[in-house]
Amino acid sequence: MGNFWMCTLLAPFYKHILGVKVTYHDIEAVDPDYYKNLKWMLENDISELPDLTFSMDADEEKLILYEKNEVSDYELKPGGRNIRVTEETKHEYVDLVAEHRLSTAIRPQINSFLQGFNELISRDLISIFNDKELELLISGLPEIDVIDLKANTEYTGYTSASTVINWFWEVVKSFSKEDMARFLQFVTGTSKVPLEGFKALQGISGPQRLQIHKAYGAPERLPSAHTCFNQLDLPEYSSKEQLEDRLMLAIHEASEGFGFG
Incomplete structure (x- = not known):
């Protein structure tokens, strides 16, 4: 998990501390090429991509989890591997990908950190800050x-x-x-x-x-x-x-x- 936290602690993880929803923009810190692909999808017609479904394959899962063990395909929503992403639903797809890659796939690690953090600092005390301000507050x-x-x-x-x-x-x-x-x-x-x-x-x-x-x-x-x-x-x-x-x-x-x- 070292490489993940080295980069994502800079923005997405401060959002997790504040309980703020991550967005696909935050993926740039984890995987710039993947971010560019998502950005391209939002800016272009994807009607000619018939094989894109609401799921992520095992290779993508291993990249997210930084593990070598076998994992099964992950459905971004129920029945997702059988639901094609269309021009009308691509924004939903990008949102679900961001939520999975930056939250769901690492939820146990996030929860462990937040449990310790919130024992020291109540969320009420930091809720007035955004993620950038929180970094400056913590780091000076x-x-x-x-x-x-x-x-x-x-x-x-x-x-x-x-x-x-x-x-x-x-x-x-x-x-x-x-x-x-x-x-x-x-x-x-x-x-x-x-x-x-x-x-x-x-x-x-x-x-x-x-x-x-x-x-x-x-x-x-x-x-x-x-x-x-x-x-x-x-x-x-x-x-x-x-x-x-x-x-x-x-x-x-x-x-x-x-x-x-």
Whole structure:
């Protein structure tokens, strides 16, 4: 279970502590490729996928449980292996997959943790927080060295000399301690800073420095993030003020799905 908790404790597990329902967006922290498949399903016509049913096969179950023993197919709802997923029911399918992968399949482990946690801290005391705020409450506001972060950032579509990138770092350097923590949460999924500094920042597959990619499309769109790749998709804004406005809005308001609609 080690790999699961390493990534999912950053968002879905804080939701479990608060009793908040997980969504398919949270799957990105566990399996980015699977998340992309689900996202593709929601954005495209799946009428040509006749073999997709409301069930998960044994191989998927083993991946979820991180065990090598044989398991049977799992039905996402009664009779699910005989119910085809259609264009009309695909949202239900995605919701059920998220609930199973992030909750049902690991329910005994979740319950064991929550039993101990709730003996120490009543849910009533933390119910006023969202999952991001709860992480900051439990972990505290980190000391973030912006110079170190900048030195360990890589660019795609931009360079370190790009005007937008210069604006970006000027804006980030002006952040309060709380907004810096929110920014780090937004891009990496956690406010924690590696003990060795940002050169040791981890992604889902190992060491992964902060990535800033040029986002194409409407210039007024919000920045978005791929947390398990520590990747920020940053549009080419027309002014520093616009960049600051869009980035602040993203880190404060677009936490659900980390900027994905």
